Amino acid sequence: MVVTEANFDGLVGPTHNYAGLSWGNVASGRHARNSSNPRQAALQGLDKMKALADLGLVQGVLAPQERPDLATLRRLGFGGSDAEVLDKAFREAPGLLAACCSASSMWTANAATVSPSADTADGRLHFTPANLINKFHRSLEHEVTGRILRRVFADERYFHHHAALPAHDDLGDEGAANHTRLYDSQGRGLELFVYGRRAHQPDAPAPRRYPARQTLEASRAVARLHGLSEHNTAFIQQNPAVIDQGVFHNDVIAVGNGNVLFYHQQAFLDTQGMQDELRRKLPDAGLHFIEVSDEDVPVADAVKSYLFNTQLVTLAPGHMALIAPTECADTPSVSAYLERLTAMNTPVKEVRFMDVKQSMQNGGGPACLRLRVAMNEAELAAVNPACLMTDELHGRLSQWVNRHYRDQLSPDDLRDPALLTESRTALDELTRILNLGSVYPFQR
Numbered sequence: 001m002v003v004t005e006a007n008f009d010g011l012v013g014p015t016h017n018y019a020g021l022s023w024g025n026v027a028s029g030r031h032a033r034n035s036s037n038p039r040q041a042a043l044q045g046l047d048k049m050k051a052l053a054d055l056g057l058v059q060g061v062l063a064p065q066e067r068p069d070l071a072t073l074r075r076l077g078f079g080g081s082d083a084e085v086l087d088k089a090f091r092e093a094p095g096l097l098a099a100c101c102s103a104s105s106m107w108t109a110n111a112a113t114v115s116p117s118a119d120t121a122d123g124r125l126h127f128t129p130a131n132l133i134n135k136f137h138r139s140l141e142h143e144v145t146g147r148i149l150r151r152v153f154a155d156e157r158y159f160h161h162h163a164a165l166p167a168h169d170d171l172g173d174e175g176a177a178n179h180t181r182l183y184d185s186q187g188r189g190l191e192l193f194v195y196g197r198r199a200h201q202p203d204a205p206a207p208r209r210y211p212a213r214q215t216l217e218a219s220r221a222v223a224r225l226h227g228l229s230e231h232n233t234a235f236i237q238q239n240p241a242v243i244d245q246g247v248f249h250n251d252v253i254a255v256g257n258g259n260v261l262f263y264h265q266q267a268f269l270d271t272q273g274m275q276d277e278l279r280r281k282l283p284d285a286g287l288h289f290i291e292v293s294d295e296d297v298p299v300a301d302a303v304k305s306y307l308f309n310t311q312l313v314t315l316a317p318g319h320m321a322l323i324a325p326t327e328c329a330d331t332p333s334v335s336a337y338l339e340r341l342t343a344m345n346t347p348v349k350e351v352r353f354m355d356v357k358q359s360m361q362n363g364g365g366p367a368c369l370r371l372r373v374a375m376n377e378a379e380l381a382a383v384n385p386a387c388l389m390t391d392e393l394h395g396r397l398s399q400w401v402n403r404h405y406r407d408q409l410s411p412d413d414l415r416d417p418a419l420l421t422e423s424r425t426a427l428d429e430l431t432r433i434l435n436l437g438s439v440y441p442f443q444r
Contacts, residue, residue: 002376005372006060009062012038012041015038015068015102015103016036019101047355048323067100067102073086082420099140100137104138105141107177108370112129112371113179114126114127114374118374119191128173147439148439172213177250178219179192180256181256182261188282195212196212198215234277236269245266252303259287262308264292264299267308296333304331306365311323387435
């Protein structure tokens with residue numbers, strides 16, 4: 001059976017701004033209160049999608065959230081007209097307004113956890129939207145995320161959609177940012193769930209400075225929902241010390257694809273135990289563990305450049321490419337390491353650099369921008385075709401962005417009622433372009 005791994009990138013929303021909302025994300029804090037460029041951000045994302053499609057990969061697009069989120073602001077006690085709600089929130093609780101304007105859904109690695117049908121008990125492809133409860137601005141996303149996923153992957157014969165896990169700190173779930181899947185040449189898979197702490201074992205290792213956003217309890221719950229077994233899952237703890245260095249998700253310190261796991265020396269609490277378990281559960285894959293040492297790339301450089309928040313994609317059998325942000329080329333230790341990497345005896349044969357600076361400045365690299373969905377031929381044929389990237393769709397969406405997005409957005413602009421009108425007008429048109437129907441609250 002032919003299986004294709006598609007990448008579904010999040011389209012950057014019209015309210016893309018730098019509010020510094022993500023404690024534990026170094027880049028987010030560093031650029032807080034700077035002016036952003038929503039139009040440039042969206043076009044950079046679209047160009048990345050087209051570049052991957054041009055490489056022969058299946059590339060999809062996921063719509064952003066409705067922002068500003070007036071419904072949430074009203075739930076929080078801000079009343080009156082839409083303009084009055086925005087003005088009151090700006091004056092009385094600017095942090096809440098910023099959270100309700102966040103374009104963070106662009107990072108679709110956090111949108112959901114996805115298990116291919118080859119792994120699941122019922123033979124369907126499973127989706128569980130992440131509850132993202134660690135950050136208020138992201139906790140607002142999962143309902144609309146689930147609605148969008150149901151419109152993109154609609155056929156119940158092939159796709160099984162779950163609700164997000166209950167919104168409690170014990171069940172903090174960050175989606176595919178802490179999940180990856182390795183597989184052998186026959187397509188037999190092993191799903192890696194990486195967690196930061198055990199909620200029900202308070203004396204177990206955990207970070208002290210920054211929060212561990214993913215719990216073991218959440219990871220196991222998702223695995224149960226998806227009908228996975230002990231044989232095709234591994235639950236690995238992230239190194240608490242590296243979380244305290246700004247590695248807020250596992251995809252900031254490790255990335256996997258096929259039979260390759262590329263990670264930093266400090267990524268996992270028990271690296272040898274991780275390797276032993278993966279070899280035992282996926283014995284015929286010929287696994288390649290590519291470990292980057294502190295001496296070659298310090299953690300600070302890995303975080304600054306997002307060396308591991310790169311996309312690792314298969315272009316041909318035994319030939320993988322690393323899709324890296326240009327910041328990797330600009331960081332001397334990382335640039336030197338990548339030159340050596342492609343000469344090593346591993347499937348990683350080339351590095352391609354892409355400009356996603358607007359996303360990077362808010363704390364998300366190429367891997368943050370995509371949700372991986374592995375599908376067989378029947379499942380791929382059942383995907384909403386309007387959401388699959390083509391030259392025509394790239395051109396149409398680029399024109400749409402140029403018509404509707406502002407060139408620059410400052411934190412003070414979030415109170416502007418015209419921004420709300422512009423955003424809703426843009427999203428209403430977008431749902432027609434992507435054939436999504438009425439997925440947003442203002443449409444319902």
